[in-house]
Amino acid sequence: MKPFFKSQALRFECTRCGRCCVAGNGYHVYLGRDEVARIRDYLGLSTGWFRRRYLYRTEAGDLVAACQEDGRCVFLGEDDRCRVYPVRPVQCRTYPFWPEVVHSRAAWQRESRRCEGMDRGSPIPVAVIRARLDECNTLAE
Numbered sequence: 382m383k384p385f386f387k388s389q390a391l392r393f394e395c396t397r398c399g400r401c402c403v404a405g406n407g408y409h410v411y412l413g414r415d416e417v418a419r420i421r422d423y424l425g426l427s428t429g430w431f432r433r434r435y436l437y438r439t440e441a442g443d444l445v446a447a448c449q450e451d452g453r454c455v456f457l458g459e460d461d462r463c464r465v466y467p468v469r470p471v472q473c474r475t476y477p478f479w480p481e482v483v484h485s486r487a488a489w490q491r492e493s494r495r496c497e498g499m500d501r502g503s504p505i506p507v508a509v510i511r512a513r514l515d516e517c518n519t520l521a522e
């Protein structure tokens with residue numbers, strides 16, 4: 382049987398509402414070492430200051446972006462725009478085309494309650510979705 386994202390055209394158009402940049406239900410923005418370095422350099426900060434101010438280590442030992450008191454990602458500006466957009470993490474660049482979201486209709490519909498851009502706009506070509514999934518998979522390697 383074809384995977385869900387191949388059997389049905391998935392539409393997506395980001396409205397820049399910023400909801401995916403707000404934590405909840407254990408949601409974190411995971412950061413690889415290269416991503417940490419890229420974002421730190423982009424902001425022009427020292428390693429120590431950047432780690433203290435912007436990063437957080439979960440109980441499981443994963444490095445993630447810290448949250449502001451209201452749950453907003455530490456990189457989300459007051460104008461609801463990402464302050465590190467050109468170097469944002471793979472997790473953010475590939476959203477909502479994550480393996481756990483596109484594998485079934487139920488998962489896609491569940492996620493669409495958080496993201497108003499899903500089921501909006503034009504269908505996204507399967508090749509584009511495939512490329513995003515491949516990027517996500519590099520994180521798991």
Ligand code: SF4
Binds near residue numbers: 403454456457
């Ligand atoms: S890094 Fe940027 S795009 Fe990713 S969650 Fe934070 S503010 Fe949003």
Ligand code: SF4
Binds near residue numbers: 476499
């Ligand atoms: S929740 Fe969806 S529509 Fe809103 S900013 Fe994130 S990707 Fe865009």
